[in-house]
Amino acid sequence: MDLSGVSESSNVEDRRGMKTAGGLVAGGGGLLVLILGLVFGVDLNKLGVTGGGPEQGGPPPNDNYKQFAGKVLTTLEDVWTKEFAKRSNGYGNTTYEKPHMVLFSKGVNTGGCGFAPSEVGPFYCPADKVIYLDPSFFDELEQKLRGSKGEFSQAYVIAHENGHHVQNLLGYSARVDSKRKTRQENEYSIRLELQADYLAGVWAYHGQKQFNFIKPGDVDDALTTAKAIGDDRIMQKMGRKPWPESFNHGTSEQRLASFTSGMRTGNATKAKLDEFFTVSFDPHSAELDSAVFR
Numbered sequence: 235m236d237l238s239g240v241s242e243s244s245n246v247e248d249r250r251g252m253k254t255a256g257g258l259v260a261g262g263g264g265l266l267v268l269i270l271g272l273v274f275g276v277d278l279n280k281l282g283v284t285g286g287g288p289e290q291g292g293p294p295p296n297d298n299y300k301q302f303a304g305k306v307l308t309t310l311e312d313v314w315t316k317e318f319a320k321r322s323n324g325y326g327n328t329t330y331e332k333p334h335m336v337l338f339s340k341g342v343n344t345g346g347c348g349f350a351p352s353e354v355g356p357f358y359c360p361a362d363k364v365i366y367l368d369p370s371f372f373d374e375l376e377q378k379l380r381g382s383k384g385e386f387s388q389a390y391v392i393a394h395e396n397g398h399h400v401q402n403l404l405g406y407s408a409r410v411d412s413k414r415k416t417r418q419e420n421e422y423s424i425r426l427e428l429q430a431d432y433l434a435g436v437w438a439y440h441g442q443k444q445f446n447f448i449k450p451g452d453v454d455d456a457l458t459t460a461k462a463i464g465d466d467r468i469m470q471k472m473g474r475k476p477w478p479e480s481f482n483h484g485t486s487e488q489r490l491a492s493f494t495s496g497m498r499t500g501n502a503t504k505a506k507l508d509e510f511f512t513v514s515f516d517p518h519s520a521e522l523d524s525a526v527f528r
Contacts (some may be wrong), residue, residue, distance in 0.1 A: 235385035242304035243311060245332055250339040250369075254349065260332035290480070299369050300337060306384040307335055308388045309447065310396045313440045317502045325404065328370075332400040333358075335365040335392075337479020342366055356391055357402050358398035360407055365395045379471055381462035384455035386448065390434050391459070397433030401426060404504070409511065421515050423482040428492040428522060429510040431460065431484075443500075453497075460490040465520070478520035488521055496528040 294300070309362070311332050317323055318330035336342060340353045346361020352368040359366065372383035372391075381387065401407045407427060413422040438456070442448050461467070464486025466476040499506075513523040 235389060236449055237302070237309075237385075237445075240305040240445055240447070242301055242310050242333075243307040243335075244304075244305055245311075245404055246300055246304040246335045246337065247426035248294040248300040248337045249342060250337050251292045252338070254341045254343055275336075281323040294337070302385065302388075303335060303337060303367070303369075303392065304391050307396075309389075309441045309445055310393060310437055312444060313437050314396070314400060317440070320502075323502055328403060331363065331403060333363050333365055333396065335367065338368050339367060339370065340368075342368075356395050358395045358402075358403045360398070363399060363402065365392065367392065367395070367400070375459065375462070379462040379468065381459040382455035383454065386452035387455040387459040390456040391440070393437045394430050396437070397430035398426075400433050401430060404507070406507070406511070420480070420482045420520070421517065422511075424484045424520060425510050425515070425522065428481040428488055428526075429507060431489050431492040432496040432507075432510065433502075435493040436500055436502045437496070438493075438497040439500030456493070458489060460493045461486045464489050478518060481520035485519075485521060488524075488527075491524070491527040 251384070311330075314373045315330045315332075318325055318328060336344075339352065341349060343349055344359045344362060345364060346365060347357075347359035350357065350366060352370065355374075356365070356367045369388075375381040375387075375391075376383045399409065406429065410422045410426045413419050428466055438448070463483070465481035465483050466478075466519050467486045469476045469480075484492070510522070513526045515522055
């Protein structure tokens with residue numbers, strides 16, 4: 235991924251190296267990495283996460299990761315600021331509010347979602363509008379799920395979490411929140427996650443036009459990751475038979491289809507985004523009508 239001509243966003247904070255007291259009520263952190271972290275996006279309220287103490291520690295590692303993350307965030311800021319400003323997209327008077335990103339290691343105190351250990355993987359906290367990321371996640375992604383830790387693959391993950399920010403601003407997240415503790419909870423979670431994959435693809439489409447950052451092999455890296463993080467693939471890696479009724483992020487096939495659809499069309503109109511919540515859903519396969527990916 236070529237980000238050499240991209241400036242670094244000022245909205246990234248590096249807290250790596252800081253130590254925070256806190257943890258999971260339940261054991262099995264390694265399993266949580268597979269079950270939760272590697273599907274991108276978690277509900278901290280469901281994890282049994284305990285409160286964290288004050289953050290203390292030394293400086294972050296000198297590895298240039300903050301610079302990389304800052305440049306990726308700049309491309310996201312640029313793309314979505316322009317998309318929100320397009321009248322043809324139908325967002326009304328909603329303007330794009332740039333999110334912040336926090337890099338951390340081991341665990342982090344969020345501004346509105348409590349304490350989160352690294353085991354939950356990358357996540358977006360809608361209460362404070364911040365993307366949280368422990369970069370060591372990508373080692374787990376590659377080693378345990380055969381995903382890719384190439385730079386464009388990592389950017390796809392960040393773009394997916396930024397997609398949750400877009401959903402928060404446009405009201406889709408609130409729509410899903412209204413389905414919590416109902417029979418449709420998992421269905422609407424899948425709709426939201428597949429839409430976030432699509433939004434990551436939309437970023438790739440417009441970002442390439444504006445920054446020309448994709449190099450040979452980059453798209454293959456991102457597609458490898460998209461295929462690796464479906465609910466069905468994760469359950470297989472756990473030695474379990476896939477059980478669609480338990481899915482909450484989407485199948486590998488549909489996560490791949492959603493990302494590639496956004497990357498192919500770049501269509502960010504509200505009418506298109508609404509389709510993720512209007513097309514039919516098959517509870518037996520936990521899949522949306524494939525028409526939404528056309």
